[in-house]
Amino acid sequence: MEFIYFHLMPYRPLDMAERAKHRSAWVVMPNTLYDPKKGAEEYASYIEQLVYAEELGFDALGVNEHHQTAYGMMPAPNLIASALIQRTKRVKIAVLGRALPLTNNPIWIAEEFAMLDNLSRGRLIAGFVRGIGSEYHATGINPYWSHERFQEAHDLIVAAWTKPGPFEFDGQHYNFRYVNLWPRPYQQPHPPIWIPSQGSSETIKWASHPSRKYPFLVTFSAQDLVIRYLEMYREEARNHGYEADGNQLGWAAPIYVADTDERAKAEAARAIESLFNDYLAMPWEMLLPPGYMSLSSMQSTMKMRKSLGTLAKRVTVDDLMASGTAVIGSPKTVRAQIERVREKTGFNRLVSMLQFGVLPDDLAKRNMEMFAAEIMPHFR
């Protein structure tokens, strides 16, 4: 199994009483709540954690893109990736990922990824995502065309990486008289492309297509859903006449390991609850603007919502542990849960988020060390 040490870089000094006055920590919460002096400290801590992960034996370091939010301080993840390249030797650098539809010039993404690939001499993993719903509020990009723009931007980027330039690109959303990438990517034909997703069936179908076979990472979902989505990928692959490799299947989850189940829960509780309730939570108008999901997916989501009721209540550490959205416990407990998902799906890429929410540096560091010592060797 491959282990990715993934970071969101949340802004931990957030004033939660102020936070509670807004509908979300995304887009509408005033940025006067961000203190640059404290923010600079956060960046420094998080870079240290990421660099330390190489020393602990992780295979890759993962960063990602989010806009106008305290949930993650990486609107430009490539800047962090670039810093990490300078501080590391061996690990892969996974940008999970850039949000393709949010830019009007996807060539910039192709160029920056090509630069990172050259700077790292081929250590880059290029993640492609659509951004989360609220990012269509943050950027103004029309979510109605999200899928169309994603696929077209993908085609353009891959062509820019692989096709001799200059060439013309004629699309619906993107049109360029000259596409002629300097530099070209270091890895040939191009850096590996990974697709993190919350599991939309459209995305699974698209990623598993034999012309792509892109690794698909299910992010932050209940374990039964994770299993279902990874199974869905396998089925799609079979429908296309091939058997998906374990390396095409990934699972991204917050994980916390301590000596005992009780201690793990006690230490992780406040942080994991802050991740889901304070940092991630948003009303569905922000989370699912029309078109972000197709109309048919949205209709089934609405039906599900109706049966679940509309009460928005805070999730607890117990809820998150019970659903397996967060993996929290003793080494034995954590190993058993990973083993269970592996047995059912054969997944081979674990994207572990070992700092989450307000989790302080000392606990984050101990969590990393426990994970590297007690969990990773078991699956190698």
Add this chain to the structure above:
Amino acid sequence: MAPAEATLETRDVRARTWRAGRGPVLIFLHGAGGVPPWNAFFNTLAERCEVLVLEHPGFGKTPSPPYIRNVGDLAMYYLDVLDNLKSERVHLVGNSLGGWIAAELATRNCSRLASLTLISPAGVRVKGVPVGDNFIWSPQESVRNLYYDQAMAEQLLAQQPTDEQAELMLVNRFAATKYGWEPRWFNPALEGWLHRISVPTQILWGAQDKLLPARYADAWKAQIPSARVEVLGECGHLPHMEKSELAARKILDFIGRR
């Protein structure tokens, strides 16, 4: 008076229509919420006109062909619709998104129009006058922000939509997003061509409109100096719903069908 429901085929689009009354043809183009319920506004108009309400492609049960991607396309589509109708000239009325479509249409070609009534139209942006964000509002906030009369808003909120209504609301939300998300409810080029509107034009606005503030009426008046502007008191973004009879009377008065 219940309207007759039918469909109207224009090229390959079969649009749902509602029709009632006799007299000169008056076409109503609806806003982002979809075709409104048939109320006193339509009944009052139908006493003096033949009222025709069409559902825009992409809304409700009217399909959207791939060549209709924005409001400019809708305007061209409605020029086709007008060519399709038997009447020589029609009175065109549009609210919000429908007003935007009507204005785009009229800047392109007024030859089939007898008059134009824009009810709190979208389509123009006034710098420094912020508009509401109906895409971030919850359904409850939307209703409360669209109406001045909060008793009316609460009454509407008390009605649970049926599954079918909920599904149509979702479809309408998708269509509204396609046409209005970006740039948010306007076309930067429209204002510069409004002078081409050469038929009698009336602009109605609710004084307490929280989506598109009534100050927007000034910007429209500046570009169409001959336009008659009426700001209706104690009224939000949907005068045809909130001041239904009054709004209808203003239109009949304006087109000389009192």
